[in-house]
Amino acid sequence: MAWAMTDHDIPSKIFTIDPNNTDRKFDTTKNAWVEKIEPISGYAGEVMSTRVFPKIDFAYIDGWHTYDAVRHDFFATLNLASEKLHILFDDYLESIPADGVKKFTDEFLMKYFDVSLIETNNRKQVEEMTNEAGTTHFMCYLQINRSEANMSIDGLEIERILQEYRKLEKRWKVREKINKKIPLFKKIKFSKFIH
Numbered sequence: 802m803a804w805a806m807t808d809h810d811i812p813s814k815i816f817t818i819d820p821n822n823t824d825r826k827f828d829t830t831k832n833a834w835v836e837k838i839e840p841i842s843g844y845a846g847e848v849m850s851t852r853v854f855p856k857i858d859f860a861y862i863d864g865w866h867t868y869d870a871v872r873h874d875f876f877a878t879l880n881l882a883s884e885k886l887h888i889l890f891d892d893y894l895e896s897i898p899a900d901g902v903k904k905f906t907d908e909f910l911m912k913y914f915d916v917s918l919i920e921t922n923n924r925k926q927v928e929e930m931t932n933e934a935g936t937t938h939f940m941c942y943l944q945i946n947r948s949e950a951n952m953s954i955d956g957l958e959i960e961r962i963l964q965e966y967r968k969l970e971k972r973w974k975v976r977e978k979i980n981k982k983i984p985l986f987k988k989i990k991f992s993k994f995i996h
């Protein structure tokens with residue numbers, strides 16, 4: 802995408818948000834298009850509520866895959882979006898434990914928007930990759946008109962969802978710090994902290 806933006810002289814920027822971004826350093830001396838990418842290290846809830854971004858035209862959502870996280874990433878993106886927003890979700894997968902993309906898409910997105918499922922891996926390929934039988938892998942694509950979306954979705958409810966999620970994220974961070982200091986704790990399930 803960054804490459805295409807450079808070739809077509811499109812003055813846009815790609816922001817990537819991931820707690821593990823720090824170890825993905827790009828060499829800007831080799832490829833000019835790399836300058837189009839700004840990696841931000843951090844969790845989506847914290848970064849998207851504290852950093853100032855230009856209006857988002859396109860979002861590729863492929864972060865944490867629990868229902869709460871996927872729902873957060875969607876609403877946080879919508880809050881920062883241009884009038885016309887394009888969103889692509891990865892990992893619409895059936896029968897996996899973190900099936901948040903599928904659940905959120907089926908239960909919420911499909912009610913309000915015209916969602917296209919794009920098959921990226923058929924059952925056989927997914928079986929080979931994950932040893933999971935009977936699973937198909939899709940990406941979900943949707944186009945959103947922001948003012949129409951704001952009319953059909955309750956803004957106060959969105960704010961409540963975002964705040965709840967950010968509290969949860971803070972607890973994950975604490976848990977992660979503890980796990981790093983005392984690796985034995987990784988094996989213990991503190992139900993309150995579960996990702």
Ligand SMILES: C[S@@+](CC[C@H](N)C(=O)[O-])C[C@H]1O[C@@H](n2cnc3c(N)ncnc32)[C@H](O)[C@@H]1O
Pocket residue numbers: 818819820821843844845846863864865870970
């Ligand atoms: C399925 S991987 C996809 C990574 C990337 N899209 C790619 O294709 O290389 C999911 C990524 O989400 C990141 N992640 C997990 N929880 C996150 C959060 N709360 N906010 C932002 N990123 C998160 C993980 O560190 C991991 O790199």
